[in-house]
Amino acid sequence: MKVLISADMEGTCGVVSWVHVIPPEIAGGDEPSSTAEYERARLRLTKEVNAAIEGALAGGAEEVIVNESHDGMRNLIPEELHPDCRFINGSDKAFGMMQGIDLDGVGAVFFTGYHAKAGTPAAPLAHTWSGWLNDVRIDGRSVGEFGINAAVAGHFGVPVALVTGDDKAVAQTRELLGEHVVGVVVKEGYSTFAALNLHPAKAQRLIREGAEEATRRARAGGATPWTLPSGCRVELEMDHQARADQALTIPGVERTGDRAVAYHPADGLAFIRTFRAAMKAAAIRMSP
Numbered sequence: 001m002k003v004l005i006s007a008d009m010e011g012t013c014g015v016v017s018w019v020h021v022i023p024p025e026i027a028g029g030d031e032p033s034s035t036a037e038y039e040r041a042r043l044r045l046t047k048e049v050n051a052a053i054e055g056a057l058a059g060g061a062e063e064v065i066v067n068e069s070h071d072g073m074r075n076l077i078p079e080e081l082h083p084d085c086r087f088i089n090g091s092d093k094a095f096g097m098m099q100g101i102d103l104d105g106v107g108a109v110f111f112t113g114y115h116a117k118a119g120t121p122a123a124p125l126a127h128t129w130s131g132w133l134n135d136v137r138i139d140g141r142s143v144g145e146f147g148i149n150a151a152v153a154g155h156f157g158v159p160v161a162l163v164t165g166d167d168k169a170v171a172q173t174r175e176l177l178g179e180h181v182v183g184v185v186v187k188e189g190y191s192t193f194a195a196l197n198l199h200p201a202k203a204q205r206l207i208r209e210g211a212e213e214a215t216r217r218a219r220a221g222g223a224t225p226w227t228l229p230s231g232c233r234v235e236l237e238m239d240h241q242a243r244a245d246q247a248l249t250i251p252g253v254e255r256t257g258d259r260a261v262a263y264h265p266a267d268g269l270a271f272i273r274t275f276r277a278a279m280k281a282a283a284i285r286m287s288p
């Protein structure tokens with residue numbers, strides 16, 4: 001069994017500010033300390049991913065593939081990565097945060113560095129996909145990136161086995177996907193921009209242990225894929241009516257509110273294709 005790691009960044013130990021997670025060229029470089037703080041945060045990100053790789057291999061995974069899943073998708077430090085993994089980087093990937101899910105032999109997915117969904121109080125850097133997407137609901141149930149990505153994995157029959165991040169991210173993921181998902185909390189959120197963190201070395205040790213347990217559990221058949229019901233209703237609520245206007249250009253998408261649209265995907269693949277198209281269409285400039 002191979003393990004695919006979807007490595008986001010906001011849920012990394014010690015990360016509580018956009019300065020920590022936005023590469024300087026994307027931020028515009030106007031924050032004087034952004035380079036130094038971002039560079040330190042990406043090293044911690046890489047070490048947490050390495051801990052998950054070590055745990056997966058100790059738990060019996062044949063191979064671990066890491067998919068960069070954070071802004072720009074060039075945040076991991078390649079030469080610092082565990083030598084026994086392969087990694088996917090760069091943006092514009094058909095499956096986005098789940099790229100690699102269709103590779104032969106992938107039997108479990110890890111979500112590392114994950115954050116809570118948009119609108120969650122006391123959750124560092126909580127959001128869903130983009131700062132302007134207020135909510136994603138599947139058959140009326142609010143899901144974050146963990147739900148969006150789990151649905152893609154589920155389409156390929158692959159369960160999510162591990163989630164690491166802040167306390168709310170871990171709780172929301174396990175509540176949606178099931179208690180079989182091993183959760184590792186590396187920080188407790190005080191607000192959107194503050195947290196009580198473990199020491200990074202301890203966070204990495206717990207991730208290694210959690211990854212090993214998650215791999216053993218998945219190999220024993222103790223993890224269940226999360227699949228969308230066929231023809232379910234997916235609703236996207238945005239922050240502005242003009243974004244909803246743009247999303248309506250996509251076939252099958254209809255308006256359900258001033259700032260909301262909905263569609264009915266046949267399966268998890270149709271779900272993510274239309275979702276990504278809607279996100280691209282709606283990403284218009286809203287201010288001068």
Ligand SMILES: [Zn+2]
Nearest residue numbers: 008009070071
């Ligand atoms: Zn991210």
